[in-house]
Amino acid sequence: MNIVQEESRRDRKKLQRRLLLIEIARQLIATKGLRSLKVRDVAEAVECSIGSVYNEFGDFDGLILTVNRETVLALTARLTAVPSDDPLRQLHGLADAYLGFATEHANLLRSLFEHRMEDDRPFPEDILAMVMDAFAVMHAPLVRLLPDHDPGDVALLSRMMFSAVHGIISLGLEERMVAVPPERLRERLAHFIDTHLAGLGIPRR
Amino acid sequence: MNIVQEESRRDRKKLQRRLLLIEIARQLIATKGLRSLKVRDVAEAVECSIGSVYNEFGDFDGLILTVNRETVLALTARLTAVPSDDPLRQLHGLADAYLGFATEHANLLRSLFEHRMEDDRPFPEDILAMVMDAFAVMHAPLVRLLPDHDPGDVALLSRMMFSAVHGIISLGLEERMVAVPPERLRERLAHFIDTHLAGLGIPRR
Numbered sequence: 456m457n458i459v460q461e462e463s464r465r466d467r468k469k470l471q472r473r474l475l476l477i478e479i480a481r482q483l484i485a486t487k488g489l490r491s492l493k494v495r496d497v498a499e500a501v502e503c504s505i506g507s508v509y510n511e512f513g514d515f516d517g518l519i520l521t522v523n524r525e526t527v528l529a530l531t532a533r534l535t536a537v538p539s540d541d542p543l544r545q546l547h548g549l550a551d552a553y554l555g556f557a558t559e560h561a562n563l564l565r566s567l568f569e570h571r572m573e574d575d576r577p578f579p580e581d582i583l584a585m586v587m588d589a590f591a592v593m594h595a596p597l598v599r600l601l602p603d604h605d606p607g608d609v610a611l612l613s614r615m616m617f618s619a620v621h622g623i624i625s626l627g628l629e630e631r632m633v634a635v636p637p638e639r640l641r642e643r644l645a646h647f648i649d650t651h652l653a654g655l656g657i658p659r660r
Numbered sequence: 661m662n663i664v665q666e667e668s669r670r671d672r673k674k675l676q677r678r679l680l681l682i683e684i685a686r687q688l689i690a691t692k693g694l695r696s697l698k699v700r701d702v703a704e705a706v707e708c709s710i711g712s713v714y715n716e717f718g719d720f721d722g723l724i725l726t727v728n729r730e731t732v733l734a735l736t737a738r739l740t741a742v743p744s745d746d747p748l749r750q751l752h753g754l755a756d757a758y759l760g761f762a763t764e765h766a767n768l769l770r771s772l773f774e775h776r777m778e779d780d781r782p783f784p785e786d787i788l789a790m791v792m793d794a795f796a797v798m799h800a801p802l803v804r805l806l807p808d809h810d811p812g813d814v815a816l817l818s819r820m821m822f823s824a825v826h827g828i829i830s831l832g833l834e835e836r837m838v839a840v841p842p843e844r845l846r847e848r849l850a851h852f853i854d855t856h857l858a859g860l861g862i863p864r865r
Contacts, residue, residue, distance in 0.1 A: 488776055490695065490774075490776055565774075568831075568834075569695075569770075569774050571693055571695055611840060611844070611848060614840050615828055615840060615848055615852055618824075618827045618828040618830075618831040618832065618840065619823075619824035619825075619827050619828055619852070620824075620827070621827045621831060622823045622824050622825070622826045622827015622828065622830065622831075623820055623823040623824055623827065625823075625827065626773075626823040626826060626827075627823065629773075635816060635819050635820055635823065639816070643816060643820055647820055647824070649859075650856060650859035650860055651855060651856055651859055652859070653858070653859035654854075654855035654856055654857070654858035654859030654860075655855055655859075
């Protein structure tokens with residue numbers, strides 16, 4: 456084996472370990488929750504040293520952020536896949552898609568919103584921008600439904616509605632603090648959106 | 661000093677230490693967040709052993725639950741103090757009160773909603789009931805505003821609105837994921853409630 460082959464083999468192994476570390480961390484967060492995630496458990500599962508995990512991701516936050524970035528990208532992909540031909544149907548579809556994602560990946564979504572950086576360091580800009588992109592998907596259908604509204608108002612309105620839907624779903628899925636029974640969440644969310652749109656002067660579908 | 665005096669002195673000292681432990685834990689959660697709370701830091705601040713903390717509260721969750729119980733009681737007291745003479749004004753007052761509490765005690769409120777029991781043990785029933793009591797304060801004014809609605813529907817509706825307001829406030833106060841700028845939260849919340857009530861057929865104030 457020559458030097459180039461040797462280097463590419465090493466790069467490949469390094470990449471494989473990186474992907475494995477991310478996958479193990481994701482599984483641990485998904486099953487046990489972010490709060491239970493220990494760097495030691497990740498290292499043991501991948502059979503490497505704790506130092507290697509830090510080397511690969513800079514620090515423990517780096518590993519969590521990597522998992523959270525993939526979560527927000529998966530959520531955004533799910534939201535942008537909702538058909539946009541009819542803006543009213545699209546808004547309902549977005550709420551359904553968010554509910555579906557939150558139901559399937561409750562702990563991963565919690566990790567996205569509950570993760571704080573150690574020592575109060577600021578979040579990297581890119582993940583904030585990703586979350587804002589996920590927020591923004593509600594904007595386009597609202598612009599179409601409210602063509603005469605001030606664009607700044609519609610932007611705020613879409614964030615308000617996204618936050619409201621997020622609150623309803625996240626408290627609804629907390630079994631311990633059941634705001635709305637999970638089996639009725641889908642129907643109540645649809646009713647919530649219709650009521651809110653009616654209040655904005657948009658007739659119910 | 662006789663035996664009775666000696667025992668009462670010991671009880672008093674025990675109670676004082678308990679209150680101090682709770683106060684230290686509360687301050688640490690309030691300033692650094694629940695995720696940074698370490699039983700070692702609490703014990704060191706009170707100059708006792710870690711074992712004494714466990715003895716006093718059963719386990720670490722026991723200490724966190726004690727702080728969280730006081731948080732939800734303080735929140736409920738703030739909400740029930742809102743004047744109830746006019747149901748519409750009361751709903752706006754409740755949203756304002758929740759926003760005020762969340763602004764002043766951001767980390768304590770987060771701790772209430774983000775705390776998970778170790779090893780997936782269930783939450784004690786009493787704290788769940790306390791949270792439900794906090795939820796319930798929105799119910800009475802909605803019943804007055806919607807006298808002809810099905811009571812079960814109004815109960816669900818009030819929980820939906822509480823969850824929505826909670827979502828708007830909690831994401832709005834996350835500086836890293838600003839859904840709505842904090843300085844506009846109060847005005848947007850009022851608009852949100854008016855819009856939603858208008859959608860339910862209740863005229864704006």
